[in-house]
Amino acid sequence: MSAPFFKFGAFGDEASLVVAFAIGIGFGFFLERAGFGSARKLTDQFYLKDLAVLKVMFTAIVTAMLGIFYLSWMGFMDLSLVYFGSTYLVPQIVGGLILGVGFVVGGYCPGTSVVALATGKLDALVFLAGVTVGIFGFGEAWPAIAGFVNSTDLGPLTLPQAFGLRYGLVVFLVVVAALGAFKGAEAVERRMARREGAV
Amino acid sequence: MAILNETARLEPRSTATAAARREAAPYMNPYLAGVGLGLVLLAAFVVMGRGLGASGAFSSLVAWLVSAVAPAHAQANEFYADYLGSGVGHPLKDWLVFEVLGVLVGGFLSGLLAGRVQRGVEKGPRISTRGRLTLAFTGGALMGIGAKLARGCTSGQALSGGAVLSAGSWAFMLMVFAGGYATAWFLRRQWQ
Numbered sequence: 491m492s493a494p495f496f497k498f499g500a501f502g503d504e505a506s507l508v509v510a511f512a513i514g515i516g517f518g519f520f521l522e523r524a525g526f527g528s529a530r531k532l533t534d535q536f537y538l539k540d541l542a543v544l545k546v547m548f549t550a551i552v553t554a555m556l557g558i559f560y561l562s563w564m565g566f567m568d569l570s571l572v573y574f575g576s577t578y579l580v581p582q583i584v585g586g587l588i589l590g591v592g593f594v595v596g597g598y599c600p601g602t603s604v605v606a607l608a609t610g611k612l613d614a615l616v617f618l619a620g621v622t623v624g625i626f627g628f629g630e631a632w633p634a635i636a637g638f639v640n641s642t643d644l645g646p647l648t649l650p651q652a653f654g655l656r657y658g659l660v661v662f663l664v665v666v667a668a669l670g671a672f673k674g675a676e677a678v679e680r681r682m683a684r685r686e687g688a689v
Numbered sequence: 690m691a692i693l694n695e696t697a698r699l700e701p702r703s704t705a706t707a708a709a710r711r712e713a714a715p716y717m718n719p720y721l722a723g724v725g726l727g728l729v730l731l732a733a734f735v736v737m738g739r740g741l742g743a744s745g746a747f748s749s750l751v752a753w754l755v756s757a758v759a760p761a762h763a764q765a766n767e768f769y770a771d772y773l774g775s776g777v778g779h780p781l782k783d784w785l786v787f788e789v790l791g792v793l794v795g796g797f798l799s800g801l802l803a804g805r806v807q808r809g810v811e812k813g814p815r816i817s818t819r820g821r822l823t824l825a826f827t828g829g830a831l832m833g834i835g836a837k838l839a840r841g842c843t844s845g846q847a848l849s850g851g852a853v854l855s856a857g858s859w860a861f862m863l864m865v866f867a868g869g870y871a872t873a874w875f876l877r878r879q880w881q
Contacts, residue, residue, distance in 0.1 A: 494735060494739075496738055510737075514790060515795035516791075517791065518792035518795025519796065520725040520726040522800050523722050528811060531716070537881055546723040546726060547843075547848065548723070553724050553731065554734065557727070572734055575855060578840065581838050584864075585837070585838030585861065587871075589832055589839065589843070589868065591828075593869050597825060597880075600836060601743035601792060601842065608793045608806075612808065619829065620828065620829020620831075621744070621747050622829075622833065623833065625748055628833065649856050672720075
């Protein structure tokens with residue numbers, strides 16, 4: 491076992507901030523490469539014209555998931571030392587819905603708006619001002635909503651645990667679901683392009 | 690194949706405005722960009738033992754601003770206090786804050802190399818700039834609230850939690866798409 495490097499004391503807190511900056515550069519670079527600095531490209535997902543959001547996200551999840559699975563199976567990485575957030579089912583369902591609405595209303599999510607700002611989009615700056623005000627509102631409302639935000643705490647629950655399946659089987663099923671989603675996405679895009687052409 | 694499709698789709702829009710602005714390079718194939726993003730995410734797990742994030746950096750910013758204006762108020766609030774930490778280090782000396790600064794630099798570098806750095810407001814042809822900016826602010830505020838309710842956004846929950854197969858993250862992700870599709874029709878004048 492040697493990974494995660496930071497958890498095995500390979501470097502300290504100060505150096506971890508340099509790592510954060512470097513990883514952020516990679517993150518921002520690929521978000522922009524994918525076209526996610528553009529609100530119209532992002533929201534085309536919800537008008538079924540361009541399903542790049544689905545394709546990029548699902549591919550990234552599958553890539554990282556397979557890497558984690560393989561590295562821990564080889565004994566190189568200790569998965570138990572990787573941060574794993576608890577599931578708070580109802581707040582996460584409600585939060586996801588609000589976030590989805592905010593995505594179409596605002597045109598970005600927090601990460602992609604940073605990339606859009608970096609490439610000169612003024613609407614991204616206004617969007618980020620909105621994010622900041624939204625978080626401030628949430629913070630001010632905290633005493634009243636804390637009970638709800640902390641409700642339905644299921645602990646650090648994995649999909650394999652939730653469905654009583656083996657980890658490797660769930661990994662396989664996610665890959666199959668991704669391949670199916672990609673095939674479907676390509677078909678939908680072809681169909682929408684034909685319809686556009688006919689008008 | 691997909692690269693060709695991408696180029697073809699962008700052609701009409703870019704030729705129409707070719708005289709007005711510099712030709713921007715086509716976007717990367719989405720599957721290739723996804724693999725790149727996935728490897729960056731994997732690197733975060735292997736090197737740091739944690740995933741990526743975005744909204745958390747803005748929570749630190751808000752907590753710091755509130756504590757600068759009203760220190761006692763911020764300390765008495767569990768939500769802000771969580772982001773202010775023990776008070777030993779500066780609240781902005783935080784992993785996610787540095788990561789988001791990197792996102793700003795990485796996004797700019799990629800945009801610069803592709804000729805895509807250009808000042809402007811992005812919107813569909815059927816909405817005014819003022820209307821678009823009002824919606825951008827409103828959407829941002831909803832996003833801030835939703836991300837805090839869900840304990841993360843598309844980066845921290847969907848991507849990072851999704852890759853480690855967190856049940857809550859997958860439930861969250863499905864709901865993001867559900868919320869988006871449910872709203873798309875009402876907002877079509879902004880985008881299409």
